[in-house]
Amino acid sequence: MAELLKDTLETISGYKNMNPHYEELLDILEESLILREQYRRKVKNDIFNVNESLIEKKLAGGFPIVDFPGGTFGLEGPREYFAALLEIANKRALEETSEIVEKMEKGELDYTKMVRDSFTFQQDEDEQDDDLSGIFDLLGFLIEESLRPSLEFLSEKYKDTIFKARWSEGYCPICGREPKISELREEGGKRFLFCGQCGFEWQFRRVKCPFCGNEDQQTLAYFTIEDEEKYRVDVCNVCNKYIKTVDFRKTKKKPNLDVEDIATLHLDILADEEGYE
Ligand SMILES: [Zn+2]
Numbered sequence: 001m002a003e004l005l006k007d008t009l010e011t012i013s014g015y016k017n018m019n020p021h022y023e024e025l026l027d028i029l030e031e032s033l034i035l036r037e038q039y040r041r042k043v044k045n046d047i048f049n050v051n052e053s054l055i056e057k058k059l060a061g062g063f064p065i066v067d068f069p070g071g072t073f074g075l076e077g078p079r080e081y082f083a084a085l086l087e088i089a090n091k092r093a094l095e096e097t098s099e100i101v102e103k104m105e106k107g108e109l110d111y112t113k114m115v116r117d118s119f120t121f122q123q124d125e126d127e128q129d130d131d132l133s134g135i136f137d138l139l140g141f142l143i144e145e146s147l148r149p150s151l152e153f154l155s156e157k158y159k160d161t162i163f164k165a166r167w168s169e170g171y172c173p174i175c176g177r178e179p180k181i182s183e184l185r186e187e188g189g190k191r192f193l194f195c196g197q198c199g200f201e202w203q204f205r206r207v208k209c210p211f212c213g214n215e216d217q218q219t220l221a222y223f224t225i226e227d228e229e230k231y232r233v234d235v236c237n238v239c240n241k242y243i244k245t246v247d248f249r250k251t252k253k254k255p256n257l258d259v260e261d262i263a264t265l266h267l268d269i270l271a272d273e274e275g276y277e
């Protein structure tokens with residue numbers, strides 16, 4: 001097993017002990033991460049048919065490399081991974097999962113359509129309450145994860161090109177999604193945004209809202225909670241959106257942002273209560 005994954009799994013078990021509330025989701029994530037590594041190794045080519053000759057132009061114009069939902073994709077690999085992920089979740093016999101499995105069997109849910117929809121529609125965030133199942137969208141997570149190995153393949157392949165293009169947008173240069181979480185790194189506290197869909201990170205201005213581009217210090221703020229100084233929630237009072245930020249500079253460890261995102265769901269609940277989206 002790769003060293004990095006081993007560290008991550010240790011972190012996960014630590015979090016499970018500290019906060020049993022997250023145990024179920026972290027169990028699912030843990031197994032998914034192990035499986036992801038297997039599927040990642042199987043990805044040998046680009047299933048999104050990216051036109052290499054257009055990449056530089058696209059990036060210069062602020063367009064992500066993959067054209068969701070316009071392009072034609074070969075989704076066999078992701079579909080197979082999705083089925084395996086669903087099995088992992090289903091073992092926990094969550095009510096939500098059995099409903100998904102049932103609908104898949106009846107043909108009421110179509111994988112390709114769900115993938116396209118996940119890029120077309122903004123997710124419905126209205127039904128949130130202080131229960132984790134309200135704030136955490138399991139089906140959305142499984143769909144996103146199912147594409148991750150294939151998108152990580154692209155992240156790896158084009159990261160130098162993206163770096164050279166000096167991508168400075170608040171959305172992912174590969175898939176166009178909004179960042180899931182951000183990270184402060186290095187001494188000066190350079191800020192990186194993280195795309196949960198592709199596992200890609202890119203540098204972004206520290207005092208700027210990734211969602212609306214607002215750079216006015218008066219309307220940008222953040223809050224933290226006691227005893228958790230390595231986390232904060234950056235908010236924008238212009239567009240009313242928030243992003244969680246992790247700062248592991250003192251611990252000298254490289255955070256796994258998939259794990260941190262789940263381990264900080266209480267911050268999503270707080271942000272929601274404060275009226276941020
Ligand atoms: Zn992305």
Ligand SMILES: [Zn+2]
Nearest residue numbers: 209212236239
């Ligand atoms: Zn904003």
